[in-house]
Amino acid sequence: MSDLPTLVVVTGMSGSGKSVALATLEDLGYYCTDNLPADLLPDFVRSVGREAETPQKLAVGIDVRNRHQHLSRIPRWLSAVGALGFDPRLVFFDTADPVLIKRYAETRRRHPLSHRGLSLADAIAQERQILRPLRMLADAVIDTSELNVHQMRRRVTTELGLGDSELSLLFESFAYRRGVPGDADFVFDARGLPNPHWEPRLRPLSGRDPEVSEYLDHSAEFGEYFAQVAGFLDTWLPRMRSGTRSYVTVAFGCSGGRHRSVYLAEKLAAHARDRGWEDVATYHRELD
Structure with missing residues (x-):
């Protein structure tokens, strides 16, 4: 990580561990918010930057729940964040489709695109299509298919250069x-x-x-x-x-x-x- 204030954008497939990543970053002192509309990225950084004690480490969760036309403009908004003096990093969480289906079956949660009347497999396929440009843009891609919660946390800290040897x-x-x-x-x-x-x-x-x-x-x-x-x-x-x-x-x-x-x-x-x-x-x- 650079010496500049940091903005980590956590994105990726639903069910891939994004909530674990945000919780990990919060435990490491990041100011976190989830499901931020992508077009508000620069405003979010400006707003937090006005506080008396400006956090030097910010993290936001952005995923398929956003308007899809907004996701295509994320490169522009990341550039705007950089112009505000922050070092933006995009981290994409991915998981194999069979593992995602198993996780949804175990938790009994609804996929964000299920309201379109799609089967779970079709919803995952459509989400993957929508998010493909973000995966290509990402500074780091973390595949959680074979990771438990502990290992996910370790990968987050390793990818961002925040790891230590503490149990x-x-x-x-x-x-x-x-x-x-x-x-x-x-x-x-x-x-x-x-x-x-x-x-x-x-x-x-x-x-x-x-x-x-x-x-x-x-x-x-x-x-x-x-x-x-x-x-x-x-x-x-x-x-x-x-x-x-x-x-x-x-x-x-x-x-x-x-x-x-x-x-x-x-x-x-x-x-x-x-x-x-x-x-x-x-x-x-x-x-x-």
Whole structure:
């Protein structure tokens, strides 16, 4: 990376890991925003640049949800960003079609082009056609077909010259009914804790919401569970630092993967940061 203030434009196929990339950049101190209309790129840089403490590292997510005629003009707007004194970099995330189809089947999310009445395979093919000029323009292309979340984070830091040798920690939440994550190093079962799902006002929320965290924090069972798990991880995670190991995944499961497991992952990630761990991320399989 140059010494100039940086703008990283994250783009690519839907389901290829762009949200993981933006979360990684945010963890590394970038000011991030997702789904920015492409024509607002120069205005976004100008607006942030007016702040008293101007961030030197910006990142935006731009993808097929944009107006397609705007995507074709991105080179012009990147040039305008460069004229504002920023070093713009375009990073394209790609994934093989069969892997994308599998990921959509696992998450049950809708493809951004599905509103056109297309099958998933046709929507992916059309998206690839629309984004082809951006892939050709990209400063870096990252293929995530064979990468897990940890490896995606490592590739982002490597491609942007931000990597270090610190052990990377991922705190992940999941629903047991959809299986335990295959790459988890530690798995903790939260199904014995009080379930916010049975509270009508909390059911539509997630473990990211303060109402859910307040409900769980007032539970004696949750306090005891958290203290025991935190103590275990405080003891054993430092012992996993080695020259041959680059990441550890700690997974929390509950029935739906929305409340208890999500809050535990977020709370333990915050606890790890407080304990001095630098490369800490969260991933919520049933939400992200």
